[in-house]
Amino acid sequence: MSTGRRPRHRARDRLPRRLVPVYVLTGGRTRPGGSELPMESLVTVTERVRWAHDLEDEYRTIIEVARKPVSLVEVGAGLGVPVAVVRVLVGDLVEAGLLDVHAPPPAFADAGPSPAVLTQLLEGLRAR
Amino acid sequence: MPGDIGTDPGPVPLKILIAGGFGAGKSTLVRSVSEIASLHTEEPVTIASVGVDDLRAVPDKTMTTVALDFGRIGVGDSLVLYLFGTPGQDRFWFMWDELVRGAVGGVVLVDVRRIAESFAAVDFFESRDVPFVVAMNAFPGTERFTPGDVHHALRLRADVPVMPMDARARSSCLSTIIRLVEHALDRSNVVRFPRSARR
Numbered sequence: 001m002s003t004g005r006r007p008r009h010r011a012r013d014r015l016p017r018r019l020v021p022v023y024v025l026t027g028g029r030t031r032p033g034g035s036e037l038p039m040e041s042l043v044t045v046t047e048r049v050r051w052a053h054d055l056e057d058e059y060r061t062i063i064e065v066a067r068k069p070v071s072l073v074e075v076g077a078g079l080g081v082p083v084a085v086v087r088v089l090v091g092d093l094v095e096a097g098l099l100d101v102h103a104p105p106p107a108f109a110d111a112g113p114s115p116a117v118l119t120q121l122l123e124g125l126r127a128r
Numbered sequence: 129m130p131g132d133i134g135t136d137p138g139p140v141p142l143k144i145l146i147a148g149g150f151g152a153g154k155s156t157l158v159r160s161v162s163e164i165a166s167l168h169t170e171e172p173v174t175i176a177s178v179g180v181d182d183l184r185a186v187p188d189k190t191m192t193t194v195a196l197d198f199g200r201i202g203v204g205d206s207l208v209l210y211l212f213g214t215p216g217q218d219r220f221w222f223m224w225d226e227l228v229r230g231a232v233g234g235v236v237l238v239d240v241r242r243i244a245e246s247f248a249a250v251d252f253f254e255s256r257d258v259p260f261v262v263a264m265n266a267f268p269g270t271e272r273f274t275p276g277d278v279h280h281a282l283r284l285r286a287d288v289p290v291m292p293m294d295a296r297a298r299s300s301c302l303s304t305i306i307r308l309v310e311h312a313l314d315r316s317n318v319v320r321f322p323r324s325a326r327r
Contacts, residue, residue: 038230040141040210069139069208073198077167084172102138108230111316112259113142117207118232118313121142124203125306 039073039083042102043090049098058089066099143210144305145227147252148237149245153265153295154213155197157237161301162199162211169196171223194223201305211305214249224252233259233312235304237295240264240273243281250282259312263293263304287311 043066052063062075076086093099107114113121146154159166170193197213212227228234236249246262253260264270264278275290284290289307294300 038141038226040143040208042139042141042208044138071141071200071208071210073169073196073210074164074167074200077169077198082171083169100138102141104141104230112230112312113232113316115313115316117140117142118309118316121203121207121209121232122306122309122313124207125201125209125302125309128302 036084037072037087037090037101037103039076040071040104042069042071043075043093043099044069044102046098046100048096052096052098059093062086062089062093063098069102139206139208141208141210143212143227143231144308145212145214145224145231145234146237147214147224147234147249147260148265149239149242149249152237152239152242152245154237156295157235157263157293157301157304158197158199158211158213160296160298161201161305163202164200166197166199169198170194171196196223209305228252228256228258231258233261233308235308236260236262237293238262238264238278238282239267240270240278241267243278246282250284254285259308259315260288261304261308261311262288262290263295264290266292266294287314 043062045063045066049063055063058079058081061079065075065078072083072086072090075090076083079086090099090101094101105114146157148154155166172193194215196215199211201209201211203209209232214224214227234249234253236246236253238246250260250262262278262282262284264273264275275292279288279290282290289311291304291307293304
């Protein structure tokens with residue numbers, strides 16, 4: 001007779017199949033439009049991820065990919081969820097102190113990237 | 129050091145829009161030049177909320193999705209450049225408005241055999257004063273057209289660069305992107321110097 005607990009699945013090679021709709025993942029939360037993080041905003045893990053345990057699959061996946069800078073839209077494509085959902089999940093991880101967000105400087109929104117940044121981009125692209 | 133993140137000011141995301149008519153080669157360009165397998169996302173939008181920037185699901189509105197192809201080029205340690213292939217359908221132009229905010233600029237891909245399909249993209253960038261270049265994709269039978277022909281046919285401003293390009297060739301795509309950044313830099317210098325000089 002087996003009374004064993006259901007095994008917990010860890011360290012999967014592939015993303016788990018989602019068993020619940022995305023609005024359950026985010027607890028039904030959405031955020032009002034207007035001042036949302038642009039979808040190219042980058043996230044990176046903080047030092048505190050070392051002490052993070054028992055995270056849900058989606059959170060753990062985000063933590064894994066964010067060891068290098070990764071954008072909201074990439075996270076969304078990887079998880080198979082829209083950016084609006086990624087914003088909520090990332091927001092939770094930022095609140096928990098596990099992620100840093102690197103949004104584009106606000107001045108870009110009005111006038112585009114600064115000449116200094118464009119120059120740096122140009123030099124980097126020419127060096128490829 | 130790889131993986132050692134958090135002590136510097138952090139990476140800066142940048143983006144370029146790849147626009148043009150249906151079948152002009154937008155996805156091919158993104159795929160050619162991206163360092164990751166180019167990715168695809170479907171973003172839900174509410175048709176009735178066009179221009180309102182509102183993604184809430186309200187039952188009496190029509191929900192649909194907008195497809196976006198995107199790729200990525202890491203530039204040094206601190207810059208990450210994203211390329212977004214814009215959705216072709218006119219009814220999704222409000223999506224472009226979010227995409228174009230803060231962008232370096234745009235590449236309008238042209239199939240010169242169907243040049244009229246590029247007008248919409250040209251108008252979009254012109255009306256928002258966003259720097260753009262026009263790239264003539266190398267489809268068979270298009271060799272006889274010159275950049276001057278395209279410049280004239282699209283009634284472009286004198287300073288807008290037009291160049292031949294092969295969306296299948298990485299180096300050709302990269303040259304086009306470099307030309308766009310040069311153009312954006314020229315424009316930003318022209319626009320910004322008078323502003324700061326007034327102080």
